Amino acid sequence: MSSNSQQSNSHGNCKGFASRLVHAGNQKDPLGSVVTPIYQCSTFAFECAQQGANRFAGTEEGYIYTRIANPTTRALEDCVANLEEGCCAVATSSGMGAVATVLLALLGKDQHIVCTGSVYGATFGLIHKHLSRFGVSADFVDTTDLPGMEAVMRPSTKVVYVETPSNPTMQITDIRAVADLAHRHGALLVVDSTFGSPYLQRPLTLGADVVLHSVTKSINGHADVVGGIAVARDLALGKQLTDSMRHLGCNMDPHQAFLVHRGLKTLALRMQRAQESALVIAQWLEARPEVAWVRYPGLPSHPQHELAKTQMSGFGAMLSFEMRGGLEAGRRLMDTVQLATLAVSLGGVETLIEHPASMTHAGIPADERQKSGITDGLVRYSVGIEDAQDLINDLAQAFTKLD
Ligand SMILES: Cc1ncc(COP(=O)(O)O)c(C=O)c1O
Incomplete structure (x- = not known):
């Protein structure tokens, strides 16, 4: 110890x-x-x-x-x-x-x-x-x-x-x-x-x-x-x-x-960079017609945004969002992004995207998942330290392939 x-x-x-x-x-x-x-x-x-x-x-x-x-x-x-x-x-x-x-x-x-x-x-x-x-x-x-x-x-x-x-x-x-x-x-x-x-x-x-x-x-x-x-x-x-x-x-x-x-040793540098990008990406996603909602503590639409401002010194590099097209649209997005990597885990220098209901949280019974807000269409996105504009471009090109 x-x-x-x-x-x-x-x-x-x-x-x-x-x-x-x-x-x-x-x-x-x-x-x-x-x-x-x-x-x-x-x-x-x-x-x-x-x-x-x-x-x-x-x-x-x-x-x-x-x-x-x-x-x-x-x-x-x-x-x-x-x-x-x-x-x-x-x-x-x-x-x-x-x-x-x-x-x-x-x-x-x-x-x-x-x-x-x-x-x-x-x-x-x-x-x-x-x-x-x-x-x-x-x-x-x-x-x-x-x-x-x-x-x-x-x-x-x-x-x-x-x-x-x-x-x-x-x-x-x-x-x-x-x-x-x-x-x-x-x-x-x-x-x-x-x-x-x-x-x-x-x-x-x-x-x-x-x-x-x-x-x-x-x-x-x-x-x-x-x-x-x-x-x-x-x-x-x-x-x-x-x-x-x-x-x-x-x-x-x-x-x-x-x-x-x-x-x-580089946590502060990595986190500062990643959370700056996460806010920009969350704002961009929130304005997209293909996206039903975005959960990011830095957005005023987040239910605990005020609490986050007092309890945390920043809003972090993690966000989740729900595609209007539900599970199928989410799957398509994950299959068509090119810069973000389709993988579980989070918090690394590389941006990762995954589907909690069928991956990280599949072990939780469906009714428990629904009760706690882990919907089938929810996509989790861990923002890395790449250029924010490149990540947005990547999502934008994936959105054009949804149909
Ligand atoms: C919030 C949280 N706690 C605990 C764990 C378990 O960590 P590990 O995979 O290092 O065993 C994870 C893994 O994703 C996690 O996201």
Whole structure:
């Protein structure tokens, strides 16, 4: 487990977000390497038996075994904990590894979770298919409807799980209000902030207890690594998460951590560029007769536009829209774009387009999908860092091939 308070980084106190992106977490290297090297080893030698015993007992700092902790992974954990203004972080082999680590740490038999309805498909599957077998019950609700949420809270509710902005409906939940609600009922608030990234929002500063990410997305940003991370508000929660991850064995590999940390350094630059383009593309789409509606938090037509302005520092690079011609028109669009790539995942330097109902969210039963706004005609678009005009031209040429 990383801990902000234990950072030996000389730049640890840099104030600006972009400076912390570059410097936070970097350890001073004995040979002068400017970046944290890849410690590609499974285990660490002890100088003597007593040292090994001390490290296991926790009375002496130092590394033991890479599933437990590794210096390359630690550098990334320290950096993200710093960016999220949390206490400590645990990096995992995938975003779902982070979701599983957190939920297995915080939930037990006969306990209850309240979760965003339009949650990522595999998170729904983990809760609905797997945690249910161990006696965990769940309600999937609209987390923008506070009275509706209040109505499903029970004494056994231990976790409120919110994805904001949500994938793929772009719904925005009021983190501060939901944190208050969860705490009043004795539950913890976990926020999946993958769509926002620490650049756009910092849920722990708004009252959340744990924030997690699929770092596969904007944090890494280059579509070449799968990974996850969870950041805890305090040390006690951090210990619970670390313990869960170590026993599950879904640690992040050092090489993976090196790549993610390298990608993370340019998060601000990538996100600034991509979100500028996303706004222009969203406005362009909204004016097209072929498009029924566009969901982008930066548009005044977005139902939580005002909330987005106060909770987020920008509107991000993700948008979704519905073609007037429904599913068939959406399919045709995905088959005829040439610059955007037809692929799942998001948050990378390349623009991606996909169809949630038949791809990322196909595992959610059709009635649940409809209830949470994931219509069959909804298209998800992740804006990369290409020229905005080229992306618009690409969509425009695809629109001419709809019939
Ligand atoms: C919002 C969100 N959370 C979690 C995940 C799971 O992440 P991973 O694919 O890295 O396991 C995803 C993946 O798309 C996601 O979009």
